Amino acid sequence: MHSFSITLQYIFTGIAVGSIYAMVALGFNIIYNCTGIINFAQGEFVMLGGMFMITLTTTWKLPSLVAFPIAVALVVLVGVGFERIAIHPLKSPSVLVLIMITIAGSILIKGVAMFAWGKEPCYLPHFSSETPINFLGATILPQNLWILGCLAAVVIVLAWFFNRTLVGKAMRACAHNRDAARLVGINVKQMVTLSFALSAAIGAVAGIVITPIILMDYQRGAMLALKGFGAAILGGLGSGPGAVVAGLLIGVLESLGAGYISSHYKDAIALVVLLGVLFIRPAGLLGSAEIQRLKKF
Amino acid sequence: MLNVEGLTKEFGGVVAVNDLSFEVREKQIKSIIGPNGAGKTTLFNLLTGLLPPSRGRISFLDTNICGLRPHVIARMGVSRSFQNVEIFDNMSILExxxxxxHCRTSCGAVSIALRRRKAVKEEALIREEALRQIEAVGLDADPHSSPAALPFGKRRLVEFARALATSPRLLLLDEPASGLNMRETEQVAQLIRKIRDSGVTVMLVEHDMSVVMEISDDVLVMDYGTKIAEGKPREVQKNREVIARYLGRSNEYAKNPKP
Amino acid sequence: MKKHVPLALFVVIVMGLPVLLKNPYYIGALVFVGIYSLITISLSLVLGYAGQISLGHAAFYGIGAYTSGLLTTRWHVSPWFALACSMVITGILAYAIGKPVLKLRGHYLAMATLGLGEIVYIFFNSAVDLTAGPSGFGQIPRLAIGGLVFKDDIRFYYLVWFTVAVLLALVLNIINSRIGRALRSIHGSETAANAMGVNTASYKIQIFVFSAVISAVAGGYYAHFVTFISPTTFDANTSILLVTMVIVGGMSNVWGAVLGAALLGTLPEYLRRFGDYDILVYGAIMMVIMMFAPGGLVSLAGLVKQKFVGNLSREPAA
Known part of the structure; x- marks a missing residue:
């Protein structure tokens, strides 16, 4: 293959994986904006999305179009349940308590998933044909287009939700100033629950579309979450557009790094980016107003 | 003992402290007054090294302390209290x-870990001095209890005792009377006088004019980061600009009754 | 003198346990509890006293184990010297890592340390030429003093718990001193601590490096006790387990750290019949403790503590 085509190939793969990171980062941001919490169980939402989809389509033999919304709904249920049981009852918890509770949540979800689906990676067929499409010497799997499409859909829906709907605006108000939001009559606690629901839904979508490519097992979520967090930080924690751009960027960097440097250290690349950004510019490459937020910790 | 020249602090485009110059003489009580947002707390943060100044010079006991880190400045003899009382609820009052x-003691980890005699002796001295300061500020609470449950006025006394325990030459008090009732305010005013009489120079930011006028040797009036007047309390009270801007019942004050 | 009662009691229990527990299998389990305790005691200084979150301590544990293991097997360095080298190397690495990392706070610090731990784990797996990769390597020699080789569980048990007791004695002295107060002041309010003359940045680094070095000792002990190491022992789950031990026991109390290590370190023995599903029990314990007793088990014993230990701590140093 021509070296240009190889590079292009890496970039295509990177964009697909990066879309997943972008969706995970969006999930982090939604909860963070509304509550100031970094949800360490975000990766488990992704894993659950894929797992539910596998069960619904292969065991229950539901058509994908039906299974998809059901899988998302089930993960939303888990997300809301987690928030209601473990986070809702807490009175002014410390950052450490919140971190440990979401980690405990992720461990529990992982445990249940291992119980339910076993330890082996599970397989989900591609949404459509598995025949790669040729493009300038590089090939694209149709599934990668599905991934990109899902990211686009998520972005459009979120943009519409936060800018056009009353509930979305109320959530933005919470992100801006929780006390003021409460004063104007917004039910902040409900908004927190809603943020977990929304975040779980996005995670589920990411998990469902990526599963045909990477397979899914019970402990796959952790690394996706760490890289998604890297994207959220790179884009400026709390920034939606930042998350998308940074997610794609990290995906491409990782893919190029794996191709040209070392596939062994593929996973380390995103982490080095994460650390680099944290050390040099914790507000993210694209964020600036977020410096204010940092002080909240 | 403290000389400030052309001190300026900018946050982005906002100038919080603007070309400020003043002097504090040994063993005086100097009050900084001015409306909210005048830059008073920022000034304290600059003097104690919590914020780096954008321009200007701060010299304390003839040493330039600009750019020094806060713990170094504290060791040189500048201590402070905070507007919202920042004491450590994870330690007892005594601790x-x-x-x-801390900054007046020096035993290292090794001699402490091995309980060398030097370390044990030093710890006993620390305890003694701390108990003395608790008594000096008139705090009547079990020193071994947690300060978390104390009423606000007493929490403030804990903070005073902690600041005095550093053996400061200069003590900065950020609104020492805010949140206190009249009796407590009077106690604090007495205490500040007593501190000054013991040889410590005091600078305070305060909104309670009765306290300021009663105990200050010198008053500096700030607005929008600049000095608009400085002098004896009486002189300042008579200053036209101060009256117009702040003290008197001018239109501006009536519109904005809570300076 | 009353101050020394808990420590003396602790030494008596540690000495006596092997006599009570005839089953050598339990002794082996207690060796691991001792190794964990070394880390959790030092980690509680970072987490509970100085208030700095580290989700990457398994990395230092691992670096200690790998350095000591590699030096002895590849270059035939004497085990004790290798252990000392691993302390120095881990200390230097921890300083280099801690310098930028400890400027971060809260969630950022947690994620950064988690990420660093993961990078070290990836390195153990990927640097196959050096570390033998995922399969690990064995035949690490045992520690010995003169002719006394720490070859069986019971000998190693005494070695490890002797080290724990020494560490405890040193740490207990430290926490009730100007340094202990300085650490706690960082947790309370870094700004105020600074203004009172505490060099917070320096103390944070020092305590971080100290706990990394102690973790390296624990790692070295692990390597020379098990005589085989592979990356999975030092993954993110271990980091989280260590933090959980500290929190479950009670993070602002070094005895809590030992208690947490003892409880969670022996848990796998009770949960053997659950097999791999012990992960569920871990998660549940962690969740319940965090929700209902964020101060840990030691804080639950608060009433008892106030009656006895509370009075003890009030006695001026005798």
Whole structure:
């Protein structure tokens, strides 16, 4: 293959994986904006999305179009349940308590998933044909287009939700100033629950579309979450557009790094980016107003 | 003992302290007054090294302390209290005050870990001095209890005792009377006088004019980061600009009754 | 003198346990509890006293184990010297890592340390030429003093718990001193600590490096006790387990750290019949403790503590 085509190939793969990171980062941001919490169980939402989809389509033999919304709904249920049981009852918890509770949540979800689906990676067929499409010497799997499409859909829906709907605006108000939001009559606690629901839904979508490519097992979520967090930080924690751009960027960097440097250290690349950004510019490459937020910790 | 020249602090485009110059003489009580947002707390943060100044010079006991880190400045003899009382609820009252001795003691980890005699002796001295300061500020609470449950006025006394335990030459008090009732305010005013009489120079930011006028030797009036007047309390009270801007019942004050 | 009662009691229990527990299998389990305790005691200084979150301590544990293991097997360095080298190397690495990392706070610090731990784990797996990769390597020699080789569980048990007791004695002295107060002041309010003359940045680094070095000792002990190491022992789950031990026991109390290590370190023995599903029990314990007793088990014993230990701590140093 021509070296240009190889590079292009890496970039295509990177964009697909990066879309997943972008969706995970969006999930982090939604909860963070509304509550100031970094949800360490975000990766488990992704894993659950894929797992539910596998069960619904292969065991229950539901058509994908039906299974998809059901899988998302089930993960939303888990997300809301987690928030209601473990986070809702807490009175002014410390950052450490919140971190440990979401980690405990992720461990529990992982445990249940291992119980339910076993330890082996599970397989989900591609949404459509598995025949790669040729493009300038590089090939694209149709599934990668599905991934990109899902990211686009998520972005459009979120943009519409936060800018056009009353509930979305109320959530933005919470992100801006929780006390003021409460004063104007917004039910902040409900908004927190809603943020977990929304975040779980996005995670589920990411998990469902990526599963045909990477397979899914019970402990796959952790690394996706760490890289998604890297994207959220790179884009400026709390920034939606930042998350998308940074997610794609990290995906491409990782893919190029794996191709040209070392596939062994593929996973380390995103982490080095994460650390680099944290050390040099914790507000993210694209964020600036977020410096204010940092002080909240 | 403290000389400030052309001190300026900018946050982005906002100038919080603007070309400020003044002097504090040994053993005086100097009050900084001015409406909210005048830059008073920022000034304290600059003097104690919590914020780096954008321009200007701060010299303390003839040493330039600009750009020095806060713990170094504290060791040189500048201590402070905070507007919202920042004491450590994860330690007992006594330990809070004992922490104040930190910069006046020097035993290292090794001699402490091995309980060398030097370390044991030093710890006993720290405890003694802390108990002395708790008594000096008139705090009547079990020194071994947690300060978390104390009423606000007493929490403030813990903070005073902690600041005094550092053996300061200059003590900065950020609104020492805010949140206190009249009786407590009077106690604090007495205490500040007593501190000054013991040889410590005091600078305070305060909104309670009765306290300021009663105990200050010198008053500096700030607005929008600049000095608009400086002098004896009486002189300042008579200053036209001060009256117009702040003290008197001018239109501006009536519109904005809570300076 | 009353101050020394808990420590003396602790030494008596540690000495006596092997006599009570005839089953050598339990002794082996207690060796691991001792190794964990070394880390959790030092980690509680970072987490509970100085208030700095580290989700990457398994990395230092691992670096200690790998350095000591590699030096002895590849270059035939004497085990004790290798252990000392691993302390120095881990200390230097921890300083280099801690310098930028400890400027971060809260969630950022947690994620950064988690990420660093993961990078070290990836390195153990990927640097196959050096570390033998995922399969690990064995035949690490045992520690010995003169002719006394720490070859069986019971000998190693005494070695490890002797080290724990020494560490405890040193740490207990430290926490009730100007340094202990300085650490706690960082947790309370870094700004105020600074203004009172505490060099917070320096103390944070020092305590971080100290705990990394102690973790390296634990790692070295692990390597010379098990005589085989592979990356999975030092993954993110271990980091989280260590933090959980500290929190479950009670993070602002070094005895809590030992208690947490003892409880969670022996848990796998009770949960053997659950097999791999012990992960569920871990998660549940962690969740319940965090929700209902964020101060840990030691704080639950608060009433008892106030009656006895509370009075003890009030006695001026005798």
């Amino acid at each position: 809070n005050v004992m922490l104040g001795r």
